[in-house]
Every structure is written in structure tokens, then in C-alpha cells.
Amino acid sequence: MRADARRNYERLLSEAKKAFHQHGIHTSLDDIAKQAGLGNATLYRHFPTRESLLETMLRDSISELGGTAQELLTTEPAGAALASWVRAAVAHATTYRGLVTMLMDSLKDETSELNNACTSMQSSGRQLLERAQRAGEVRNDITASELFALIAAAAWTREHAPEEADQVLTVLIDGLWPTRS
16 A cells, blocks of 8 residues: 555544544544545545444454453353453444444344454354353353344443443343353
8 A cells, every 4th residue: 555545544544433432333434534634535445335444443353352252261260251251242342332233233244344253253252152151151052143142232231221231231141150950
């Protein structure tokens, strides 16, 4: 990439990060280009879709979430590792307002530019879940897909009813433990 193109790319990412933090992921892409002092054609040349822009912005944090899962697999007891990762996944899904819905939609849409990242994130969670199930620390009747639906619900609550978010997350994690007979 030429130096000027690289500068434009970085300015667009910086402005997008600010705009998404302030207004959520559905903010106007044209406004992002304008705030960066560039035309919308420049934005669309670098990021043809909103998802491609988000994928670029989230690539490192999704990779970190996967790295966290791998670290937890080797350093924490199985149930505690899963609980820690669920908390991190909920926090990640609420990085920007509206993100959790897009992530869940992308998981189901193989053509989505976020699908690979979301599938990778789900795979990390599945490894932690299956390890905790094998150790008998988590219920056996939950799938990785159901776990992600629960994570999405907790993230949605954090976004829309923040005063209830901590309690919902606590109930989610407590609900993962096996029932005692």
C-alpha cells in the first residue's frame, strides 16, 4: 500500500472506531469518511461493506479472545476457565452498540465477512465448553450454539438494560453448572 493510501486507511479506522464507540455500528459510513477528511469512495475502496470495516477493526480483539481461550485451557480449572471466557466474550460482544446482533447474524451467514472470525470464536468457546463437560464441571445438555445464544442474551442485556447485566451474567454462568441431585 502506498504511504498516502496507508494514511487514509489508518484515518478511516481511527474515525470508524470513534464513531462506532459514540453511535454504535450502524452509524453512517459516509459520515465516517467525512470525519476522516476523505471521500466516501476512498472508504468504500478500502472497506466495501460495513462488515469488512468491522472485521478489520475486530480482527485483533477476536484473535485475542481466541488466545485467551487457549491460555485458559492450560492454566485454569475447566469450569473456571469457561466462566472467565464467557465473561470476556460478553464484554467483547458489547464493544460497540449493535455489535452482538451482527456477530450472531454473521455466525449463521457463511457469506458474511465476519463469519470466519465468529466461527473461530465459537470454536474457542466450544473447546472450553467440551473440556468443562468432560471434567463434569458443566452440564452436559448444553451445546456450543446454545452457549453462544446465552452469551448473546447477556451481551444484549448489557447493551439495553445495563443495570441488570451483571445479574443476568451471574445467572447465565450459574446455570452452566450441573444440577445437584
